[in-house]
């Protein structure tokens with residue numbers, strides 16, 4: 282059974298259709314990224330799966346239950362990192378993590394979790410005094426404290442500096458290696474490429490493409506561009522068979538500055554959401 | 556997959572209460588406005604109005620009543636709105652913590668902060684106005700149940716009303732307006748017998764009048780002072796009845812109106 286199965290999910294705010302018929306399947310143990318620009322409907326979709334928002338239509342099954350009706354035992358299996366939270370401003374990191382550990386039957390060791398997210402030096406600081414990136418790490422700590430089977434992370438690295446993002450990625454990879462199913466939203470392509478087994482691109486409330494980061498949008502089979510320099514200047518040919526093209530061209534000798542490129546994930550993505 | 560059972564609702568509620576108290580006492584504005592305001596009002600107004608011992612007893616009793624409404628109804632309502640605004644409630648909703656534990660935590664918070672407030676107020680009363688504390692166990696028992704029932708009833712109504720307010724800014728209005736009006740209708744600043752019949756009846760529909768009346772029965776120098784009440788007696792049975800009824804109304808309202816976030820629908 283899949284960890285997440287969604288069919289025909291719809292949600293409108295007044296007359297604005299934020300989610301317009303989304304289908305998703307996330308297998309157990311998979312890292313799945315929902316990629317999309319601001320306003321695409323990522324948060325709305327994810328919060329419906331978390332049981333935080335009502336839906337207008339569609340079938341949703343998360344760990345075998347309907348989030349709109351599921352109870353305590355179901356919530357105990359989830360780890361949720363919301364897009365924005367400013368709670369626990371007057372609790373220290375240590376107090377907050379220890380407190381949230383009490384909600385679960387078999388929590389992780391709070392001190393280990395603080396260490397895992399890299400907040401050991403900030404353990405005695407109050408939530409309200411943390412920087413943006415540190416605050417997100419506290420959110421992640423509270424998300425993983427209950428040993429979740431399934432984690433939701435909504436734009437977890439927005440506002441991180443490059444080093445913090447790398448550290449965060451290795452944390453996610455570690456959780457995935459332990460068998461946690463992970464659904465994360467992001468608008469960073471490199472993040473999806475680095476972490477995800479599969480990616481869905483969401484735009485205007487619809488899934489416009491789905492696949493592995495390598496094959497997304499037909500990237501692996503897209504026409505390649507062959508470029509080289511001749512006496513007449515820079516030349517380029519778009520072709521489905523670059524090997525054959527180069528073989529023909531190279532009969533006359535060496536080709537200067539020869540390159541073969543396929544569209545980058547970014548090229549594909551920008552075309553998809555345009 | 557282990558099938559270890561989740562922690563119990565009550566123990567989680569107490570643990571939430573401890574955390575709530577910790578957060579509460581770390582905020583100076585709570586210490587100043589919520590805990591000390593009634594004592595300060597007692598000091599200011601008492602200096603102007605209290606000319607005789609009996610009046611100090613009655614005024615202190617009413618101020619403790621008003622203080623409870625301020626911590627439970629207004630203070631708690633505001634704190635739930637703040638929990639909704641800063642994402643505390645949404646985070647809790649994503650954990651296996653039951654709603655009842657959240658509410659138990661809030662009751663613990665209100666109970667302890669109201670107790671601090673009452674003690675401070677009584678200290679001001681004793682030191683500045685020669686307030687006499689009751690000596691019989693029976694009076695203190697009355698104090699205990701009026702206090703407890705008042706806190707629970709008003710907390711429930713505060714939580715229910717917090718669902719109307721969208722932000723902490725408009726919550727201050729939604730919660731303070733009824734509180735201020737009720738103080739005038741319920742015999743806190745003006746004796747109920749001085750009010751026209753219609754206003755007196757209106758005041759009698761809400762918990763504040765009954766909480767204050769219960770406390771006046773505790774702090775009156777003797778039971779002859781009951782003649783000054785609107786009904787001419789302490790009506791303790793009715794106090795229990797009205798507060799009990801509001802507890803049930805509050806429970807129903809909270810069940811129907813409670814929202815975990817501003818975006819759930």
Ligand SMILES: Nc1ncnc2c1ncn2[C@@H]1O[C@H](COP(=O)(O)OP(=O)(O)O)[C@@H](O)[C@H]1O
Pocket residue numbers: 294297299317318319320321322323324325326818
């Ligand atoms: N609570 C809400 N009320 C009204 N409109 C909303 C609400 N939440 C989101 N929207 C709108 O729905 C669309 C999708 O929003 P969202 O799901 O937050 O997208 P994303 O997370 O991809 O940026 C946006 O146009 C947004 O303005």
Ligand SMILES: [Mg+2]
Pocket residue numbers: 323324325364435436
């Ligand atoms: Mg979003």
